Amino acid sequence: MQTILQGIGKEVIIDIERPFVIIGESINPTGHRKLREALLENKLDYVRQLAIHQVEAGADVLDVNVGVPELDEVAMLPEVIKLVASVVDVPICIDSANPEALAAGLSVAPGKALVNSVNGEEAMLKAVLPIVKSHGAAVIGLTMDQDGIPGDAEQRVAIAGKILEHAAREGILTEDVVIDPLVMAVGVDSNAGVITLQSIEMIQQEFDVNINLGASNVSFGLPERQVINQAFLALSIQAGASCAITNPMKLTSTVRAIELLLGRDPFAGRYISHYRSLQAKQD
Amino acid sequence: MQTILQGIGKEVIIDIERPFVIIGESINPTGHRKLREALLENKLDYVRQLAIHQVEAGADVLDVNVGVPELDEVAMLPEVIKLVASVVDVPICIDSANPEALAAGLSVAPGKALVNSVNGEEAMLKAVLPIVKSHGAAVIGLTMDQDGIPGDAEQRVAIAGKILEHAAREGILTEDVVIDPLVMAVGVDSNAGVITLQSIEMIQQEFDVNINLGASNVSFGLPERQVINQAFLALSIQAGASCAITNPMKLTSTVRAIELLLGRDPFAGRYISHYRSLQAKQD
Numbered sequence: 013m014q015t016i017l018q019g020i021g022k023e024v025i026i027d028i029e030r031p032f033v034i035i036g037e038s039i040n041p042t043g044h045r046k047l048r049e050a051l052l053e054n055k056l057d058y059v060r061q062l063a064i065h066q067v068e069a070g071a072d073v074l075d076v077n078v079g080v081p082e083l084d085e086v087a088m089l090p091e092v093i094k095l096v097a098s099v100v101d102v103p104i105c106i107d108s109a110n111p112e113a114l115a116a117g118l119s120v121a122p123g124k125a126l127v128n129s130v131n132g133e134e135a136m137l138k139a140v141l142p143i144v145k146s147h148g149a150a151v152i153g154l155t156m157d158q159d160g161i162p163g164d165a166e167q168r169v170a171i172a173g174k175i176l177e178h179a180a181r182e183g184i185l186t187e188d189v190v191i192d193p194l195v196m197a198v199g200v201d202s203n204a205g206v207i208t209l210q211s212i213e214m215i216q217q218e219f220d221v222n223i224n225l226g227a228s229n230v231s232f233g234l235p236e237r238q239v240i241n242q243a244f245l246a247l248s249i250q251a252g253a254s255c256a257i258t259n260p261m262k263l264t265s266t267v268r269a270i271e272l273l274l275g276r277d278p279f280a281g282r283y284i285s286h287y288r289s290l291q292a293k294q295d
Numbered sequence: 296m297q298t299i300l301q302g303i304g305k306e307v308i309i310d311i312e313r314p315f316v317i318i319g320e321s322i323n324p325t326g327h328r329k330l331r332e333a334l335l336e337n338k339l340d341y342v343r344q345l346a347i348h349q350v351e352a353g354a355d356v357l358d359v360n361v362g363v364p365e366l367d368e369v370a371m372l373p374e375v376i377k378l379v380a381s382v383v384d385v386p387i388c389i390d391s392a393n394p395e396a397l398a399a400g401l402s403v404a405p406g407k408a409l410v411n412s413v414n415g416e417e418a419m420l421k422a423v424l425p426i427v428k429s430h431g432a433a434v435i436g437l438t439m440d441q442d443g444i445p446g447d448a449e450q451r452v453a454i455a456g457k458i459l460e461h462a463a464r465e466g467i468l469t470e471d472v473v474i475d476p477l478v479m480a481v482g483v484d485s486n487a488g489v490i491t492l493q494s495i496e497m498i499q500q501e502f503d504v505n506i507n508l509g510a511s512n513v514s515f516g517l518p519e520r521q522v523i524n525q526a527f528l529a530l531s532i533q534a535g536a537s538c539a540i541t542n543p544m545k546l547t548s549t550v551r552a553i554e555l556l557l558g559r560d561p562f563a564g565r566y567i568s569h570y571r572s573l574q575a576k577q578d
Contacts, residue, residue: 198555198556198563199563202555202558202560202561202562202563203558205555205556205557205558206556206557206558209556209557230556234563234566234567235567235570236548236552236570239525239548239549239552240552240555240556242522242525242526242529242549242552243525243526243528243529243549243552243553243556244552244556245526246525246526246529246530246533247529247530247533247553247556247557250529250530250533265519265522266522266525266526269519269522269523269525269526269527270526270530272481272485272488272523273481273488273489273492273513273523273526273527273530274488274489274492274530275485275486275488275489277485278485279485280481280482280485280517283517284517284518287518287519
């Protein structure tokens with residue numbers, strides 16, 4: 013199953029048979045004070061830097077979120093997307109809970125963007141899927157609904173099915189829906205990792221769709237988060253995930269190592285060329 | 296399947312249902328010049344330090360290898376084992392290719408030791424298994440023989456079967472044989488990781504034995520070895536490995552993170568207490 017995204021100059025294919033796709037998470041003001049202030053003061057040079065640095069570090073797609081309560085998201089989101097698209101050529105992942113902002117973002121995003129996200133809530137599906145369809149975009153479907161995030165894999169599979177069904181009814185191809193089975197913090201619930209890994213396997217087997225992860229949530233509240241995030245990426249990719257919204261500065265090397273260990277990197281070519289590009293930047 | 300080892304004061308159970316067992320690899324002069332020189336000059340205080348530091352870092356068992364060509368291994372191995380057993384209470388993994396040295400080591404090792412190793416070669420099985428049996432030890436069986444290391448998982452499973460058969464004939468219980476499916480360098484053969492992961496799954500399913508890994512070999516010759524070793528541990532533990540000979544200073548945190556992510560660490564208790572013990576040492 014191939015989910016094809018397009019930036020200005022670059023096509024990205026999400027596919028379990030291909031290199032794992034890294035969606036850079038850093039353009040998001042949640043818990044990121046410096047970006048929050050930059051957005052509020054309309055000093056967008058910092059956004060430009062975040063875009064360039066993430067792509068240099070290995071991001072294949074960039075998530076763009078400007079959700080700050082004091083800001084007019086419908087005005088700001090397209091402005092930031094245009095800015096990002098003016099400095100990097102990768103596809104954009106438009107991240108908002110506001111359908112109007114998503115529509116405004118999609119109308120300026122180059123190529124074919126990814127919408128982050130819908131979930132299994134009827135009202136949201138009805139509001140967002142027609143926008144996704146009319147702009148020819150792809151969409152991330154989170155396996156939660158009005159009752160929250162199910163505590164077992166079976167119910168997450170059921171919500172994934174519901175999202176895929178609504179998308180199909182809207183005329184969106186299955187390949188343009190990427191399911192995110194949601195990762196909760198293992199520090200809060202020590203079964204959270206297992207439930208997500210089971211969900212990845214079951215959703216992949218049942219629907220053969222691409223699976224995305226917000227891979228950094230899992231370590232929330234614990235020390236040495238990087239060690240947990242690295243291990244979880246390995247377990248998730250082995251289970252069947254094909255892309256993640258994560259920090260490319262910290263995790264691209266790990267992703268390339270996992271692919272190599274799973275026999276998906278002939279002659280270690282991608283692993284070594286990633287390392288060389290990091291070295292070149294340090295010189 | 297439980298492989299029970301005993302040190303002076305400490306019992307260690309290798310079992311896929313229990314915490315992953317870390318066998319500290321550092322008392323081994325191969326590629327470790329400082330230890331090599333210490334052994335040649337009989338300055339054993341450095342060995343004492345290596346033993347203590349590894350146990351503090353999380354090693355459950357210590358591998359002891361004194362293989363330096365200029366040294367009399369039969370005399371040296373028991374001396375170093377006695378020294379190690381005088382400063383730490385964990386079980387010993389006696390590491391030698393010389394059956395006479397293994398016998399000498401086993402006769403002074405406290406409790407129940409692990410012998411590292413036999414392989415599928417007839418002559419070696421005949422030489423080493425009776426020594427293992429007569430000392431009531433456990434043994435690691437490497438899935439290679441006189442023809443080298445098989446390039447596919449099926450043949451590694453066949454060699455594991457042969458080792459288990461010979462052990463049974465010698466009166467050694469299946470639970471006292473730990474199979475090591477061998478990890479080659481992914482930098483040399485980019486299918487090496489996959490073959491080992493398949494071997495782990497197949498051997499575990501076929502024989503239900505404990506699986507050991509020499510987890511650091513996989514990254515040989517590549518940059519950023521730590522990143523590769525971390526990812527490989529995650530993939531191997533998910534595939535069914537229950538212990539590894541590795542560097543506890545570098546990988547104990549990763550092992551604890553993997554267990555937490557696989558739902559094997561209720562309330563993140565072991566992860567957090569490992570972190571606290573590291574913190575306490577830094578203070």
